[in-house]
Amino acid sequence: MSAKLFHPTGTIPPVLTPSLLARLQDLNFDYLELAIAEHRDSQCPDPQRFPLKVAENLAGCSLEARQVLARTSYSLYSLGFEDQHFWRKALHPSERTLEVRYGREPVQTLRASFCELALIHAWHVAVTQPVAARMVYGMPHDVVQRMERVRLWQLKRIAAEYPGLLMPRWPTNPCFWPDLVRFARAGDQRRLATTQQLGHQLIAAELLACERPNSAARQRQRNLMVQQRLAGRRR
Numbered sequence: 001m002s003a004k005l006f007h008p009t010g011t012i013p014p015v016l017t018p019s020l021l022a023r024l025q026d027l028n029f030d031y032l033e034l035a036i037a038e039h040r041d042s043q044c045p046d047p048q049r050f051p052l053k054v055a056e057n058l059a060g061c062s063l064e065a066r067q068v069l070a071r072t073s074y075s076l077y078s079l080g081f082e083d084q085h086f087w088r089k090a091l092h093p094s095e096r097t098l099e100v101r102y103g104r105e106p107v108q109t110l111r112a113s114f115c116e117l118a119l120i121h122a123w124h125v126a127v128t129q130p131v132a133a134r135m136v137y138g139m140p141h142d143v144v145q146r147m148e149r150v151r152l153w154q155l156k157r158i159a160a161e162y163p164g165l166l167m168p169r170w171p172t173n174p175c176f177w178p179d180l181v182r183f184a185r186a187g188d189q190r191r192l193a194t195t196q197q198l199g200h201q202l203i204a205a206e207l208l209a210c211e212r213p214n215s216a217a218r219q220r221q222r223n224l225m226v227q228q229r230l231a232g233r234r235r
Contacts, residue, residue, distance in 0.1 A: 015132045016073050020125065024136060027118055029070035031077045032058065034114055035168070048167045050177065057181045065184040072196050074136050074203060078169045079115070079122060081139040082206050090158050091146040101153040108160070115166040116159035123147050123155055138203045140210040170202055 039055040050058065061069065070076070080086060126133040126147035133139040139147075158165070170176045176198055183192040 119155040
């Protein structure tokens with residue numbers, strides 16, 4: 001996918017409608033709030049969460065800074081769409097009993113509840129605006145096609161059965177999150193916009209990598225491994 005689709009000049013591509021962006025940015029904001037709540041509840045590093053230093057700085061952001069952070073034209077959270085092998089398996093047609101399809105989990109965490117809603121939003125974007133799904137979620141064409149055939153109860157089960165699916169976008173990139181949070185806290189709009197453009201470039205690179213089998217999935221695994229190593233050092 002050409003990076004030109006992201007319009008580095010700062011203009012919003014017409015496929016990203018105001019209503020789509022409003023819902024996305026609501027989810028981005030809620031994801032940041034979830035990250036702060038998880039950080040305050042537990043100081044133990046978790047590879048599915050933000051690096052500790054980023055989480056601490058994020059928790060120190062004002063409400064206004066968090067709202068500014070959320071105003072991107074792509075998701076700030078990852079649902080692993082670059083891992084096409086996982087999604088081929090997860091979205092494979094299957095039969096489950098009614099109790100399994102719609103039964104409530106004994107304890108549903110805030111993370112699982114958010115993941116379920118985020119998956120439903122990603123599905124909606126994929127089936128109504130497939131080009132937007134690539135731009136917002138970095139969703140490869142193969143996953144977009146599979147989303148068109150998914151049964152909605154499958155999304156609920158995926159959120160419940162794969163708690164590690166949800167994680168920050170590009171958590172090991174040395175610049176993205178540290179700079180994003182720092183410039184939002186400082187109110188530096190120019191540098192913040194430059195950092196947000198880095199996200200567009202990273203999505204374009206992911207989509208290109210998806211054309212090479214397993215390369216994007218390996219990058220996600222590397223992200224998790226780096227996060228785990230960093231977590232081990234801090235203990």
